[in-house]
Amino acid sequence: MSYQINEELLRFRPKMAQDKVIFNDFNLWYGEKHALIDINIAVKSNIVTAFMGPSGCGKSSLLRGINRMNDIIPVARSTGEVLIDGKNIMGSGINVYDLRKRVGMVFQRPNPFPMSIYDNIAYAPLLHDVAEEEELDKIVENSLRGAALWDEVKDRLDDSAFSLSGGQQQRLCIARALSINPDIILMDEPCSALDPIATIKIEALMRELKEKYTVVLVTHNLQQAARVSEMTAFMYIGEIIEFGATRDIFENPREELTEKYITGRFG
Amino acid sequence: MNPVSREKIMKRLLLIAVALSLIILPVILIWVGYNGSGIISIEFLTSRPRLFEYGGIYPQIMGSVYLVSLCTLFGAPLGIASAIYLAEYAPDNRITQSVRFFTETLAGMPSIVIGLFGLEFLVFYLQLKTSLLAGAISLSFMMLPWTIRASEEAIKTVPQEYRAASLALGATKWQTIVNVVIPAAMPGILTGVLLGVGKAVGETAVVWLTAGSGLEAFVPRSLSSPTGSLPMYIYLLATQAHTVEGVQRAYGASLVLLIMFLGVSVSALMARNYYLRRLGN
Amino acid sequence: MSRPLDIGIGQIKGLLLKMGKISVDATRQALDGFYKHEDNYAEVKMWSNTVQMLAEEVEDRATELIALNQPMASDLRILKAYIKIAYDLERYGRYAMDISEIRHRIGQWSDIDDDRLTLKELGEAALKVMEMSLKMIETMDETMIFELSKIEASTDDMYFENLKNLSKCKGDPVAIVANLLTIRYLERLADHGSYIAESISYAATGKRISIR
Numbered sequence: 001m002s003y004q005i006n007e008e009l010l011r012f013r014p015k016m017a018q019d020k021v022i023f024n025d026f027n028l029w030y031g032e033k034h035a036l037i038d039i040n041i042a043v044k045s046n047i048v049t050a051f052m053g054p055s056g057c058g059k060s061s062l063l064r065g066i067n068r069m070n071d072i073i074p075v076a077r078s079t080g081e082v083l084i085d086g087k088n089i090m091g092s093g094i095n096v097y098d099l100r101k102r103v104g105m106v107f108q109r110p111n112p113f114p115m116s117i118y119d120n121i122a123y124a125p126l127l128h129d130v131a132e133e134e135e136l137d138k139i140v141e142n143s144l145r146g147a148a149l150w151d152e153v154k155d156r157l158d159d160s161a162f163s164l165s166g167g168q169q170q171r172l173c174i175a176r177a178l179s180i181n182p183d184i185i186l187m188d189e190p191c192s193a194l195d196p197i198a199t200i201k202i203e204a205l206m207r208e209l210k211e212k213y214t215v216v217l218v219t220h221n222l223q224q225a226a227r228v229s230e231m232t233a234f235m236y237i238g239e240i241i242e243f244g245a246t247r248d249i250f251e252n253p254r255e256e257l258t259e260k261y262i263t264g265r266f267g
Numbered sequence: 268m269n270p271v272s273r274e275k276i277m278k279r280l281l282l283i284a285v286a287l288s289l290i291i292l293p294v295i296l297i298w299v300g301y302n303g304s305g306i307i308s309i310e311f312l313t314s315r316p317r318l319f320e321y322g323g324i325y326p327q328i329m330g331s332v333y334l335v336s337l338c339t340l341f342g343a344p345l346g347i348a349s350a351i352y353l354a355e356y357a358p359d360n361r362i363t364q365s366v367r368f369f370t371e372t373l374a375g376m377p378s379i380v381i382g383l384f385g386l387e388f389l390v391f392y393l394q395l396k397t398s399l400l401a402g403a404i405s406l407s408f409m410m411l412p413w414t415i416r417a418s419e420e421a422i423k424t425v426p427q428e429y430r431a432a433s434l435a436l437g438a439t440k441w442q443t444i445v446n447v448v449i450p451a452a453m454p455g456i457l458t459g460v461l462l463g464v465g466k467a468v469g470e471t472a473v474v475w476l477t478a479g480s481g482l483e484a485f486v487p488r489s490l491s492s493p494t495g496s497l498p499m500y501i502y503l504l505a506t507q508a509h510t511v512e513g514v515q516r517a518y519g520a521s522l523v524l525l526i527m528f529l530g531v532s533v534s535a536l537m538a539r540n541y542y543l544r545r546l547g548n
Numbered sequence: 549m550s551r552p553l554d555i556g557i558g559q560i561k562g563l564l565l566k567m568g569k570i571s572v573d574a575t576r577q578a579l580d581g582f583y584k585h586e587d588n589y590a591e592v593k594m595w596s597n598t599v600q601m602l603a604e605e606v607e608d609r610a611t612e613l614i615a616l617n618q619p620m621a622s623d624l625r626i627l628k629a630y631i632k633i634a635y636d637l638e639r640y641g642r643y644a645m646d647i648s649e650i651r652h653r654i655g656q657w658s659d660i661d662d663d664r665l666t667l668k669e670l671g672e673a674a675l676k677v678m679e680m681s682l683k684m685i686e687t688m689d690e691t692m693i694f695e696l697s698k699i700e701a702s703t704d705d706m707y708f709e710n711l712k713n714l715s716k717c718k719g720d721p722v723a724i725v726a727n728l729l730t731i732r733y734l735e736r737l738a739d740h741g742s743y744i745a746e747s748i749s750y751a752a753t754g755k756r757i758s759i760r
Binding site: 067069072074097098099100101103104105107109111113114115123124127128160173176177179180 | 358426428429431432433434435436437438439442446447450451545
């Protein structure tokens with residue numbers, strides 16, 4: 001009998017994954033404030049990548065760089081490239097609305113629209129004219145299943161989204177993000193307004209989602225980053241201080257700043 | 268005096284103040300109801316005025332309804348559109364601030380001034396004559412600032428998260444406004460519109476100068492017909508009637524006006540509740 | 549500002565140093581008993597039990613700190629190391645007891661007169677390793693591991709040398725058995741010293757190195 005223990009088993013090394021989103025010398029300013037400085041990282045597909053760091057470090061701005069949501073802030077301007085599947089989304093020929101159809105986003109607080117559960121999911125497909133009436137039912141069901149919410153709401157799809165609990169609302173928002181059939185899902189502190197039980201459900205969902213999607217997570221909860229992500233970037237005042245396998249970051253960070261932050265000896 | 272007894276005295280003083288202000292409203296209602304209910308009859312409501320202080324108030328009721336409906340037709344879309352622009356598109360600069368200040372000022376402008384403007388500009392300059400159209404347009408000047416202000420406020424209180432969620436799904440700004448923001452702001456917008464309607468229903472000075480004398484014996488047949496209205500009728504009879512019948516009719520018309528006003532408020536409340544329910548709150 | 553976690557880690561470190569001191573003293577005492585043919589088993593056993601009790605306390609406290617504070621990076625490494633070290637120190641106490649138990653169980657013997665046997669040197673070397681391992685716990689100075697591993701390697705050599713010589717020497721069989729067991733225990737003591745050094749090195753640098 002012989003045992004073979006390979007490095008992959010002992011410790012996750014996401015070398016198999018493809019580069020999905022690549023930041024090349026990406027810089028972002030809000031007015032005079034240099035919010036992101038020379039960002040050069042590659043986010044891999046089919047894993048969870050976490051951005052963490054203290055408030056105001058730029059982690060959310062970096063996330064919003066992937067679906068160009070920084071565009072809606074009038075004073076924001078940027079330089080450098082953001083490549084998705086090798087194509088620069090900052091380029092001139094890019095339709096930002098088409099881009100956002102490929103990138104689903106989940107926000108800090110559950111923000112379902114003031115509509116029924118069904119209408120929340122049907123909103124985007126109807127807007128983009130992608131669905132016939134009967135297809136729509138299928139999209140709604142699949143999206144809700146994808147967000148592990150279908151069994152809880154299938155009998156009350158016409159109820160207001162606000163009749164759901166906070167955790168269910170957040171899963172509804174995930175389902176809504178899935179309704180546009182994206183390849184990338186951005187999550188901006190998705191559990192910060194949820195109780196521990198709801199948090200566990202969302203975290204379990206993230207693990208499922210990465211099978212089909214590239215998941216990028218912004219979190220200020222270190223344990224959450226450690227639990228759900230394979231790669232972690234630690235950011236501080238607009239810069240990426242350290243980017244690497246999550247286990248390495250949390251067990252043995254290379255940079256002293258990272259060490260200080262994750263052990264709570266910061267500032 | 269020690270703080271405890273001062274506390275007690277202040278509490279009582281405040282109670283008296285609130286009692287005084289709260290008592291005035293029912294007193295007016297009862298006063299008008301008591302004096303006005305005697306004259307109310309089918310005949311009073313369906314016939315036209317005669318010999319100044321006799322007859323009914325049918326043309327005045329219909330005149331008020333026409334004026335207010337037409338004024339809402341002009342004022343509401345314009346007001347809501349302005350509110351959307353101010354809340355969603357206007358850059359935050361000097362000009363926008365001036366526009367906003369101007370709107371606020373317009374809301375507090377004495378109605379007689381608006382009436383005078385309507386008279387000079389609409390009635391004489393644009394030659395609309397003293398008519399339903401001139402009256403309704405002038406009334407919508409009254410209504411606009413209230414509608415704009417309340418609607419802008421309602422649109423602004425729609426959580427930013429809704430907009431972000433919609434934009435992140437690939438919606439354009441206009442799609443977001445139409446499909447998410449306006450429905451969510453609907454209760455507030457309705458309140459704004461009806462606040463304006465309420466202003467218009469009871470307005471006297473403006474209709475006096477632009478719509479008609481108040482004692483018109485006919486329901487307006489066209490936009491250019493002079494149009495009577497309840498407030499004008501009440502004003503004329505209350506100040507110039509010499510007989511008991513005249514004063515009685517002023518009270519009767521006041522009661523009808525009050526009921527119309529109440530009708531507007533109640534339907535506003537119902538519409539608001541309907542939308543709030545639909546929004547799931 | 550010191551974090552609640554720092555206080556907890558400091559307390560555990562104090563417990564470990566106390567365990568270390570008790571076990572080194574107990575080992576010294578057991579060896580003295582061995583050289584002087586005195587039965588001090590009861591006393592050494594008591595110390596060993598004390599160390600065992602403290603080891604359980606360390607384990608409880610470290611587990612609790614991990615559960616309640618969810619430490620990361622160096623904090624987590626230190627606590628992981630401390631839990632392992634508590635076991636190694638417990639073994640220190642146990643081997644001290646084992647040494648004193650020989651005299652207690654198999655009775656008196658007459659010493660072998662053979663100067664090829666270097667049990668005393670081996671004993672001193674093992675104690676040196678143990679003391680150095682305690683110094684490393686105290687200072688977190690991972691560089692000491694190199695010197696420690698040299699001495700530990702010498703205890704291995706001495707062990708095999710003595711093993712060979714004991715197998716060839718003539719004398720009281722009781723004495724041979726007693727010597728045999730003791731060198732074995734001393735070699736094990738030094739081994740645990742090197743495990744402690746490895747744990748400290750991991751806690752301090754995050755790199756796992758093996759000197760075995």
